Amino acid sequence: MGVILDKLRQFFEVDDWKYSELEGETILRLGFQGDHGSWTIFAQAKEDAEQLIIYSMLPNNAPPAYCDEVAKFLHMANYGLIVGNFEFDYSDGEIRFKSSVMAPAQDITNELIRHLLYANVVTVDRYFPGIMGIIYAGRTAEDCIEEIEG
Numbered sequence: 001m002g003v004i005l006d007k008l009r010q011f012f013e014v015d016d017w018k019y020s021e022l023e024g025e026t027i028l029r030l031g032f033q034g035d036h037g038s039w040t041i042f043a044q045a046k047e048d049a050e051q052l053i054i055y056s057m058l059p060n061n062a063p064p065a066y067c068d069e070v071a072k073f074l075h076m077a078n079y080g081l082i083v084g085n086f087e088f089d090y091s092d093g094e095i096r097f098k099s100s101v102m103a104p105a106q107d108i109t110n111e112l113i114r115h116l117l118y119a120n121v122v123t124v125d126r127y128f129p130g131i132m133g134i135i136y137a138g139r140t141a142e143d144c145i146e147e148i149e150g
Contacts, residue, residue, distance in 0.1 A: 002026060002047035003105035011113045012043075019043075032056070034125030037132065041121070052108055053100040054084075054117055056124040061093035062135055069134050070095065073141035077127050077148075083119040086127070095131060097124045 005026045012019050012028065019028045026045040032038060042055040062070040067090055074086040074095070084099030099120040101112065130144030 002045055004045035004047055004050075004052055004108055007105070007108050007110075008043050008045055008052070008113065011110050014110065015114070032121055034121060034128065036125050036128040039124065039128075041117075043117070047105070049102070050104055051100060051102050052113070052116065053098060054120045056097040056120055058095040058097075058124070058128070058131065060095075060132070060135055062088075062095060062131075063093060066135050066138075067093055069141050070131060073127075073130055073134055073144055076141055076145045077130070081123065083116070084123060099123075 005028075008028055009019075011017075012030070017030055019030045021028055022042075026047065028043045030041040030043070032041050037059070039059050040057045042057065044053040044055070045051075046053065067088075070093070071088050071090070074088050078085045084097055087096050087098055088094070097120055099116050101108075101116055103112070127148060130139075130141075130148050133139040133144050133147075134141065
């Protein structure tokens with residue numbers, strides 16, 4: 001299909017990650033288990049745009065009553081992040097983290113994919129308890145950020 005997608009497949013096979021391919025798409029789907037939770041990862045190759053995008057999709061959408069607090073938390077978490085950012089869809093409460101790079105296919109290496117992927121999952125795992133604390137325990141964004149970032 002494309003060079004970037006082939007490099008993603010190669011990386012995941014060499015690094016022993018189990019994945020599936022979304023039919024008709026240039027997207028690989030993987031499961032991930034961190035220290036604080038589990039979620040789904042989508043690795044997308046946009047060959048024409050020379051982009052590689054890693055999305056971590058959190059398993060729980062924010063209920064409408066907590067959307068404002070979750071959005072505030074994610075906004076606070078994003079401040080200072082170097083690689084990637086949290087995204088929030090107010091229409092359905094979907095929460096995800098995106099890390100991406102734009103580079104010619106020949107510059108996409110296993111090392112680059114590894115850095116992009118691991119920066120993504122480490123960040124999600126770090127902030128996961130705060131997100132869940134707001135959704136399930138009604139905690140405030142400020143309290144959760146303070147606990148995580150100190």
